[in-house]
Amino acid sequence: MPHYRRALTGTTYFFTVVTHRRPILCDDAIRAALRHAIERVRIRFPFTTDAMVLMPDHLHCIWTLPDDDTNFSIRWTQIKHHVSYSCGHLYPMTLSKSRQERGAAPIWQRRFWEHQIRNEVDMERHVDYIHFNPVKHGLAKHASEWPFSTFGRFVRTGIYPADWGGNPACDGMEFE
Structure with missing residues (x-):
């Protein structure tokens, strides 16, 4: 298991966010809108993205918020x-009456x-889970093959070897 060489400061959270039954998160328009939305929101409400992976129908990420901000x-x-406003017209969907009444986005x-x-x-386990997720779901044989994650950043900084998450040492890894 890698050593992350970082102190936990602020409040750090792992998130799973899911689309409404659609494998669209890796589409160019959604990725661009998501990137722009994160940049915009980060200006007003700062946070650091420690690790992230986009899967077709969900994303996992770890954020650290400023001290005393939860x-x-x-x-x-x-x-x-922001993503719904920017891309909703590209993915039209008839919403149920209850979803419409709650103001849900498609x-x-x-x-x-x-x-x-x-x-x-806990941080190490969740970062590993994030980067191994494409392998777990059969979308890549190695974590390095999945382009929609922060795995490359972790390799460049020496936290992971380039062949992590698909090499025999990762077989049988247990994640919560």
């Missing part, structure tokens, strides 16, 4: 709204899952 919900609300599931990172070991 309002990740406002950040996700604004990011999802791209995203309404909620998301979060977990507060407790310590360095």
Whole structure:
């Protein structure tokens, strides 16, 4: 297991955010809108993206918020709204009456899952989970083959070897 050489500061969370039954997150338009939304929201509500992977129908990421700031919900609300506003016309969908009444967008599931990172070991496990996810789902044989993740950044900084997440040492890895 790699050693991450970083101290946990602020409040750090692991998130899973899911589309509304559509494999669209790796589409160019969605990726561009998501990148722009994150940049825009980060100006008003700062956070650091520690690790991230885009899968076709969900994403996993780890954010660190500033000290004494735990309002990740406002950040996700604004990011999802921006992506929906920018790309909703590209992915039309008839919403159920209850989803319409709640103001749901056609791209995203309404909620998301979060977990507060407790310590360095918890951080390592969740970062590994993020980067191994494309292999786990059969989308890549090696973590390095999946272009929609922060894996390359972790290789460049020496945290992972380039063949991590697909080499025999990773077989049988257990993730929560």
